[in-house]
Amino acid sequence: MDVNKKYPIPSTEEEDVEQALGILWTQFEQGVIKKSELEALLQEAIRPGILEDLIQGGFVSQTDGNLCMSGKGLTIAHDMARRHRLAERLLTDVLELPREQIDPNACRLEHVITRDVENAICTLLGHPQACPHGFSIPPGECCMKALKHTGPIVAPLSSMLEGQEGQIVYLSPHNRPELHRLLSMGLVPGSVVRVVQTSPAVVVSTPDGILAMDPVLADHIFLRRKNGAGAHHEKQ
Ligand SMILES: [Zn+2]
Ligand SMILES: [Zn+2]
Numbered sequence: 744m745d746v747n748k749k750y751p752i753p754s755t756e757e758e759d760v761e762q763a764l765g766i767l768w769t770q771f772e773q774g775v776i777k778k779s780e781l782e783a784l785l786q787e788a789i790r791p792g793i794l795e796d797l798i799q800g801g802f803v804s805q806t807d808g809n810l811c812m813s814g815k816g817l818t819i820a821h822d823m824a825r826r827h828r829l830a831e832r833l834l835t836d837v838l839e840l841p842r843e844q845i846d847p848n849a850c851r852l853e854h855v856i857t858r859d860v861e862n863a864i865c866t867l868l869g870h871p872q873a874c875p876h877g878f879s880i881p882p883g884e885c886c887m888k889a890l891k892h893t894g895p896i897v898a899p900l901s902s903m904l905e906g907q908e909g910q911i912v913y914l915s916p917h918n919r920p921e922l923h924r925l926l927s928m929g930l931v932p933g934s935v936v937r938v939v940q941t942s943p944a945v946v947v948s949t950p951d952g953i954l955a956m957d958p959v960l961a962d963h964i965f966l967r968r969k970n971g972a973g974a975h976h977e978k979q
Contacts, residue, residue: 750857758854763793765823776809825881826853828874829864835875837913869897901961908937909966916963
């Protein structure tokens with residue numbers, strides 16, 4: 744199989760267009776549509792002349808000093824916003840990269856994440872609706888499919904009910920010693936646990952035995968639920 748055909752790598756020019764459309768998407772969301780403002784912003788972020796290229800290329804049009812995206816522009820902008828924001832969530836919640844590394848890495852990744860990987864990340868993260876900055880993540884096909892289930896497929900241990908079973912997908916404690924503690928207790932991605940009790944402590948049975956933990960810690964263990972798809976409940 745020709746990997747370049749299936750997953751072509753964008754050229755620098757294509758990346759500039761993608762980057763610019765992603766920036767415009769975020770500005771439009773915030774109600775900024777004035778050409779003069781956006782032109783200055785794009786010039787600073789990418790290069791002089793990029794807006795003219797977007798207009799020439801039919802990605803963007805202008806009326807009365809305001810900008811608007813064409814269908815072709817919107818399709819790309821939607822993918823860029825979705826991939827950037829999913830990457831931010833992955834880098835923040837799962838990989839726990841330092842804050843200053845999140846944005847530059849998400850900016851690289853948005854151009855190379857393929858549709859397949861995009862939907863796999865979205866599913867891993869439980870189809871999140873917002874990025875760490877609070878911007879909404881445009882939904883993809885995987886989110887539409889997941890809507891048929893009630894509640895997210897991947898959910899924190901703290902949202903599960905007694906008797907429910909799930910497979911650990913990832914752990915996201917806020918500090919490393921906690922992560923090591925969980926791992927040493929046998930709570931590793933892939934292992935299956937069953938909820939025995941939910942309060943005052945969360946008690947789970949694991950292949951290695953019974954474990955009790957503070958409910959706060961249970962907020963940071965994410966599982967793919969195995970049974971009782973309808974049993975999701977809101978935390979008090
Ligand atoms: Zn963000
Ligand atoms: Zn999704």
